[in-house]
Amino acid sequence: MTDEAQVRADDRAHVFHSWSAQGLINPLPIAGALGSYFWDYDGKKYLDFSSQLVNINIGHQHPRMVEAIQEQAAKLCTIQPAFANDKRGEAARMIAEVAPGSLNKVFFTNGGAEANENAIRMARLHTGRHKVLSTYRSYHGSTATAITATGDPRRWPNEPVAVGVVHFWGPYPYRSPFYAETEEQEGERALQHLRDTIVFEGAGTIAAILIETVVGTNGILIPPPGYLAGVRALCDEFGIVFIADEVMAGFGRCGEWFAVDHWGVTPDLITFAKGVNSGYLPLGGVVISDEIAETFRERPFPGGLTYSGHPLAVASAVASMKIFKEEGIIEHARALGEDVIGPGLAALAAKHPSIGDVRGLGVFWAIELIRDADKTPLVPFNASGAAAGPMNDVAAACKERGLWPFVHFNRIHVVPPCTASVAEVREGLAILDEALTVADGFYAS
Template sequence: MASDPVFHPWVAQAKAAPVVVAGGAGAWFWTREGERFLDLHAQLGNLHLGHQHPAVVAAVTHQAGRMCTLAPSFGAEVRERAARMILELAPPGARSVLFTTGGADAVEHALRMARCVTGRPKVLAAHRSYHGATEGAIGVTGDPRRWAVPGAGAGTVRFFGPYLYRSEFHATSEEQEGERALAHLRRLLELEGPHTVAAVIVEPVVGSNGVLVPPEGYLAGVRALCDEHGILLVADEVMTGFGRCGAWFACDLWGVRPDLLTFAKGVNSGYVPVGGVVVGERVAEHFAERPYPGGLTYSGHPLACASIVASLTVLEEDGLVDRAADLGERVVRPLLTELAGHLPVVGEVRGRGLAWALELVADRATRAPLAPYAAPGRVHPRMAEVLSACRARGVWPFVAANRVHLFPPLVITEDDLCTGIAAVGAALTLEDS
């Protein structure tokens, strides 16, 4: 057998067997053999506008004909326009945008900024979290993907975030969970010495580690703790930004203003690799008269910026952020709740907007998970069966540990959304039988 010339991420190379995709349109994609799949995870949660959106394709094509690339030390109208559009949508206090090539290097730069501004070494990060695969980003990642990277995470201190279904704090209500999670974080700060902590990094809604929606008041409490001790709050909105949770940013759901906000994925649906850091007032003022020690050759790449301008225009003009909020509450929540009502394998349903998770259990009474906690990509045989059953019904969700995640494109039709959820339910019925 001929060797594969592509080195594949997150998999043993001898076991890589990628499905070869021939094309896609909207919420659908198809293989060269003609199989069609409803993309219920928007690839990696990034394809907000679906496959081949004509406005974005046209914008990239037009920019390529005008100027393909330009060093970041030069000014470019499309770069400035993209930055201004992001700042207009960002939480109050946003001052500027550092463009990167993706979410992981956005996290790298946000952490570097925090350490430069505070002069402190440590970063507090959650156990159930993912922040990227570069050295610094995997170091603050909490899930098992970091285990195989020796030496990563120097200066990182981990904490438990709120997760009522599997509470580390023996809480019995959302209110208790939030209060006890904050007390835990405060105690950890006391033990570490708050004067040694540069930043607390959070996913406002945890993404690939379970779509964990925090209790009311939790994020505001984290913000208050940071303010009390001069610590910067970094919001990793790579998965949740630009409408995924039914608001422009998940922080907006609770009115929280981070000092630094990282983004990628939904800002342009990944049509051209791009990410960035939204820089708040304190950080912007620190670097007003001193150089920032960092940069990238492709920062603010013109093709990427053109795709951002087009994507944000579509999201605004088509009302897709409000539509995600509406579909989440009016369609997804009731349908998934109904599934949970008659499928004992579903232990909990949770989510906001068009970001949802079904947590699967072997026993509802004990909440024993259907599959053990593991890194996304390492699919347990039981979950592989679930995924196979979904694909046999023409839908392609995402599975991680004992969960099925649904992050469909924001442009998905209501009919397709209902059909897709029904197909997932049918697949889980087999697991339950």
């Protein structure tokens, strides 16, 4: 067998893939990756406009990251969480230093789902309440409480799992659930809806409001001006913990350390993963305010993980944050959004009738595709099989041309690495320009 044949055979025989009907998939074997590209065993290169799962913020195989992991492996591969460890403490300090307000402690997890799971646990214990409010257009992970807090259809086959989660509608100016005519109106009406939900659920029963600062997989929805400040004010008024899920939006993805920095809002808890070390090793966590940390000063926190703050993982986080600072990656991501991606997508929208909306920040953008002037989505909500055909055709056109896209429902998400060069981004936009002619073919003028 060739290398590729062996990879395919082993995968098909023994790997059980997530979110998949096992007999209906044919995973592409990947031979290698570097920077903004990865390639298959035939040598075909793909420009990674998905950053894998929107997590390769510093690109593939960054030499400083690889070296840091190798160095730590030679020094100390693992030690259990009850001990103090130099890299664990350094990573926590560095994260706290860039977090807003008085968020000064970090609880490390293996990923984003566990981060949200533990943040909810902290909020419930801190308040003595049990309910959690989260939006319908959201994804928070696939563990028990995290998948229940998730709003998108991945929640449905997992129910019932956890109790006490109530969903509400967040702002979405392009398809306003509040019939708003302006962004300001959308923000005001969304906040009134949230206030009504709090009142009718009973404020005294609500431990936390869990919000993706910028909604990720479910649309890259940018909150209207004043919305997050309004959520903060409601949480203060009713004694509710504000949890900002920054698993996807944090660590440079939106052109800031944390997306909340765009609006000058300080949550009580921030959950993170993905971009903190670009997924080179499994790592996530919760950044905790002094007030909530004080709850557990003499009261044990009833949660833990064997690999919480694993030395190899936190060493990669330390290296990653040094790379961010010393190579100007936050600033570069911000400039890519303002100077290249934003204007480039606006030009595509002016050219392609199938583009209904373009929105984003930094290197976190969405193109929403439509069928007609009434904004009918190119494919239905949660489309699968033949109904998803048009989007599958657009994705296939991208891949044929050497671009690996992030596609969800009727959207293409433009999410290259934060380190992508201007030339690489323009290369990707040029391929999108060609592929969007496929979407235009479904548009009824």
